[in-house]
Amino acid sequence: MAQDLFKQAGDxxxxxxxxxxxxxxxxxxxxxxxxQATVGDASSTRPTGLFSKETAKWDAWFERKGKSQDEAKQEYINWVNELRVKYA
Known part of the structure; x- marks a missing residue:
C-alpha cells in the first residue's frame, strides 16, 4: 500500500x-x-562546486541523512501533496 502511494506521488x-x-x-x-526513500543515506562524496546542480542535489539528499527509507517515503508523499496544493 505504501509503495503504491509512493509511486503515485512520483507520478x-x-x-x-x-x-x-x-x-x-x-x-x-x-x-x-x-x-533518501529509494537509496538511503548519501554515501558518495559531495560533488565539487564546479558542478553546482549536482552539488545542490547531493546537498538536498544529504540533509535527509539518518531518516529511514519508510520515513522518507512518507515525507516525499506529504511533500508532493503540499506541492500539488501550492501549485494548483
Missing amino acids: NFTALVSSANVSNEDQLKAYGWYK
Whole structure:
C-alpha cells in the first residue's frame, strides 16, 4: 500500500513539474526525499562546486541523512501533496 502511494506521488510530481512552474528549491526538496526513500543515506562524496546542480542535489539528499527509507517515503508523499496544493 505504501509503495503504491509512493509511486503515485512520483507520478503526481512528474505531472506537476511538467504542468507548473515548480521552483528549483521545491524540486530539490522532493529530490532529496526521493533519493533518501529509494537509496538511503548519501554515501558518495559531495560533488565539487564546479558542478553546482549536482552539488545542490547531493546537498538536498544529504540533509535527509539518518531518516529511514519508510520515513522518507512518507515525507516525499506529504511533500508532493503540499506541492500539488501550492501549485494548483
